[in-house]
Amino acid sequence: MHAMQYELTLPADYDMDAIRTRVSRVGQLLDDWEGLGVKAYLVRERGIHGSPVNQYAPFYLWNTVEGMNTFLWGGGFQRLSDDFGRPAVRQWTGLAYEEGAATGSPALFAVRRRRRVPDGVPLAEAVREAVDETARLAREDGVVLTAAAMDTSRWESVHLSLWEHGTPKAEGDLFRVLHLSAPGRAALPGGRQW
Template sequence: MHAMQYEITLPADYDTGVIRDRVARVGHLLDDWEGLGLKAYLLRERGVDGSPVGQYAPFYLWDTPEGMNSFLWGPGFQGLVNDFGRPVVQHWTGLAYEDGGDPDATPEVAVRRRASIPEGVPLAEVAREALRETQRLAALDGVVGAAAAVDPRHWEVVHFSLWAHDQPEATGETYRVLHLSAPGRDRLRRGRHW
């Protein structure tokens, strides 16, 4: 599994209706994308859920690198580049994925928490703790799914969870889910990925 996200920070006075309309118009195009576990079309609005910025920030879990690459080098991502410029694409290697107790529910919000891995911490323990946190999140009421992944270039762990209600019991940046494409969620390997 590969996790991926790009963040497009919007001007303070940006009409987020433009993003909502865009997702309504094109979100379904990835509903059957080969190699995609899931894509959550995410929006943060300045002043909502404690967000200091407005951002369009889709989050992906890929079940194959070919699916991810065909998206990045294809017309879908190029369309985003044409409209917003080329964003930095963050990429993490999967550590764990678990369905929540409500896997078929439509998610309302997502929470992403990034944490630096300090120098000197045993890396095997970092991976085990990421698995435990993924399992803990997945067991909470209203969770659709939870994942953990690591960026070994910057030594960072990311925790990501989807929630079927707007009161998540997780800390981190909170996003509104505008659409969920999940053609291969059933192919995402459950449990640890090492």
């Protein structure tokens, strides 16, 4: 599993209905994308749920590098770049994936938490904590799915959890899920990724 995300931080007065309209128009284009496990079309709006910014920040879980590369180099990402400029794309190596207690429910909210691994902390310990947190979150009421991954260039872990309700029991940035493309969700390997 490979995780990927880019963020478009938009002006404070940006009409976020433009993003909602965009997602309603193009969201289904990845509903059958080869190699994609899940794409969550995420937004947060300034002043809502404590967000300091307007942001469009899709989060991807890929089953294959080929699917991810086809998206990045084969046209899918180019449409976004043409409209908004080319954002930096963060990538993480998968650590763990779990279906949640509310696996059959629609994902309406997401929590994303990024955390640096402090110098001096053994990597095995940091990874074990991330895997354990993924398993813990999967058992929480309202969790649709949860995943953890690591950026080894920054030694930073990321957790993503999707929720059926807006009162998640997880720390991090809270987003609305506008659409969920999940063509390869069933193929995402569960549990620890090694």
